Amino acid sequence: MTEPHQAALHRLSEEFTAMSRQLARVATQLSELERTMPAAPAQQPYPGPVFTPPAAAPPMHHPQYQPQTAPPSPQPAPPAAYLPPRAPGPPKRSLAERISAAGERGLIGKLLAVAGVAVTLIGVVLLVVLAAQAGILRPEIRVGAGAVLAGGLVAIADRLNRRAGGRIGAIALAATGIAAAYIDVIAITTVYHWVAPGVSLIIASVVGGGGLVLARHWDSEQLGLLVLVPLLVLAPIVTGGITLTLIAFMLVLSAASLPVQLGKDWVWMHAARTTAVTLPLLLALLINRVVTGDDPWLIGAACGIAAALAIVGALILMPWITSRVVMALVTVAGVLPALAAGVTGGRVLAALLAAAVAVAMLAIVVTGRIPGVTGAVRQIWSALSAVSALIAVTVAFNGLVAGPVLLAMATVVTIAGREHRVARWAAIGFVVVGAAFFVGSAPPRYLTNPTVLPTSVAVSTLAASLLMIAVAVAIAWSWTAGEADLDDGIRLLWTGVVAVTAYCVTTFTVTAGVLMAGLDGGFLAGHMAATIGWIAIAAGLFVYALRVAHRDARTAPIAGGLALTAAAMVKLFLFDLGTLDGIFRVVAFIVVGLALLGMGSGYARSLAQQDR
Incomplete structure (x- = not known):
């Protein structure tokens, strides 16, 4: 045998020796792991050959060259009786076992804590409202009992949070105490009329802000949610319905909770604070339209403040939020009261609010350098800007003016945003509404039956005809360029x-x-x-x-x-x-x-x- 062949065989021998040592170590580790694991259910042994760890490698020697022999003939497959049995699936667990597993994961504790928050807050409302109606206890005792209960719950929660396994209970107790204190503040303002609304707003902002600061200190989004969500149901009960005072409370709470979210990926917290303002405002717009006679300018101003809080809050928090599409949709929900302000009958205010939303969203989208405003967010807010502009035009003007204005807007949007899909569809939306106004003021029957049109209608028709030609050519050019x-x-x-x-x-x-x-x-x-x-x-x-x-x-x-x-x-x-x-x-x-x-x-x- 030549020297190169001997060297090659020597290297192969060394590699096989190293592989056998490695397999021996792996087998030893598997044996140790098996001894530490709990015993598995017995299974039928497989009658085939059993793998055993290789023995220690023999001393290194130089193998001699042996002539190759023919490979052994393949053996027939074993009969079906010798095939290994199929591994059994996981056994079905009983109801008691599933409940026990849920308890180990902490789900039962969380459910009980949430139920405790709801029941306790209902009790506080009963103490403040129903006890006053029935004449039970003096007002000072009712309010004082609510304050003592709120402070005691927060103090117990702070101590419980320092113990092992007490975080869930601490969050529930703290949320209950903070919400009870907030309801107490609302009660002394709207039920007993002890303090002026301005003073109560300051107290409410301190209480709500303190609770949310505690949530930030504990790094618990759940605590913040448990502070905000119950107020959506309980606060209107205390205030006697959807009133301007309730809306003012919610606006203060939403503004006070914004700094607490800085640096936190709390998108549902932002959704809760936005809903706390949006839902009462939408209900107030409906009630003002149907029942009450509150000044529409006050409700409109509240709608504008709510929209500003939703937009500014989203821009501030967007860099830390991972679910940015959800954040963009929450912002859309936050500006809905401003877009629906026209139901109160104040057309000027409604048009101004819708136009302000349209301009603000367009400026944010066009800037393109705001952190966190990604492509999907930009598309959602572009659509919001287009819808707001459409609402502003249709609310501010009648059909004779709105038709030509919308067609002119469609032409400008088509040319300026020809490379953006959202701009194209926005232009088509403007064209559809503008063309409806155009055909409504000058229907096709006027082309076969001579008709004298008023001067205003004739001027609107002339302008809309020219703009309709321009926008049709512009849309076709932008889509086929x-x-x-x-x-x-x-x-x-x-x-x-x-x-x-x-x-x-x-x-x-x-x-x-x-x-x-x-x-x-x-x-x-x-x-x-x-x-x-x-x-x-x-x-x-x-x-x-x-x-x-x-x-x-x-x-x-x-x-x-x-x-x-x-x-x-x-x-x-x-x-x-x-x-x-x-x-x-x-x-x-x-x-x-x-x-x-x-x-x-x-x-x-x-x-x-x-x-x-």
């Missing part, structure tokens, strides 16, 4: 643009003709101008197609020009020939015929020059 291949969807889109253009041109010319010359001559002159206008637009499309360098890009304008030409011919023979009379019919046929001759000869000459 950069598309080399014109599929069926793109062709259908441009066909719709041609139809919208034809309708708007006819509406513009007929409305302008009736406005300037009356029903007889103005109506006929308007239709004559509409037919000529269709042909003029078709000619312009053909000229544009000839100036486009890329051959594929000519398909859309050529198709649009042919469609308009065909529509003009149909209108000329089916409508103008029977409706127009005198000079109007003559001018329409002569102008359209000359235009068709010029378009045909000019287009053919241009193609011949391009071929040469």
Whole structure:
């Protein structure tokens, strides 16, 4: 055997020796682990060969070369009787075992603690309200008992939190004590009228803020939730319903809880403090609309403050929040009262609030450098800005003004945000509502039946007609820009643009003709101008197609020009020939015929020059 072969065999021998030592160590460790684990249920032994740890490696020697022999023939598979049995699944646990497991995980303790919080707070409300109605005990004793109970619960919670395993009970006791103190403050203001609302707001902010500071000190979001959530149900009971005093209390509590969340990933805490303000405000808007007669400006101001707290709070807390989409949706819920303020009847205030929300959200989205405002958050808030702007316009103006304003906004949004999907859909939303106002003020029947429109309606129709053409072209351009291949969807889109253009041109010319010359001559002159206008637009499309360098890009304008030409011919023979009379019919046929001759000869000459 040559020297290289002996060296290779020597290395293989060393590697096999090292592998056998490693397997021996692993087997020893598995044996130790088996002895420390609890005994498993007995299973049937497998009759096959049993693996035993390899013995210590023999002394190193140099193996001699042996001639290779034929491999042994494969043995037949063992019969089915010798196959190992399937491992049994986990045994089903009884109800007692599942309850015991839940207790070990602490679920039972948490459920009992939450139930204790609810029952104790109901007892405090009964002490403050129902005892006063029944004349049980003196007011001083009731309030003092509530204060003593609140302080005692917090003191016991502090001691319990220092003991092992006492965290759950400490959180429940502290939450109960803080909420009881807050209800006590509300009671001395609205039930007994001992202090002025301004003083009670200061006391309430101290109590609520102290409880939330304790939650931050213990690093317990659950404690903060247990302080805020019960107030949604219990505070209206003490105040006797949804009142401005209750809303003021909730606003103070929401503002006081904001600094407590700094640096914490407490998204549900933010949701709770937002709900504590949003829900009473929405109910107050409904009640003010149906029952009470409170000043709508006061409720509107509260809605504005709530929206500001929701937006500012989200911007401040966003860098520490991991569930940012949830945070963005909570912000949307926080501004709902500001967007719904119009139900109180104050149109000016409602329009100002909606416009303020729209501008604020748009500024945040456009800035793009605010920490935590990611792509998903930006899309949600962009949609919120668009909806707020739509509400502001429809609340501030009637249909005659709102229609042209929305169409103008759609044009600007389409051009400015052509690269953003949310902006495109926002523009389409503006167009749908604006077109509804446009068609409502000047329906299609006015094109066949001469109708005198008021000056305001006529001016609105003229402006909306021009803006409708502009926004239709802008939307089609933004959705198809950069598309080399014109599929069926793109062709259908441009066909719709041609139809919208034809309708708007006819509406513009007929409305302008009736406005300037009356029903007889103005109506006929308007239709004559509409037919000529269709042909003029078709000619312009053909000229544009000839100036486009890329051959594929000519398909859309050529198709649009042919469609308009065909529509003009149909209108000329089916409508103008029977409706127009005198000079109007003559001018329409002569102008359209000359235009068709010029378009045909000019287009053919241009193609011949391009071929040469």
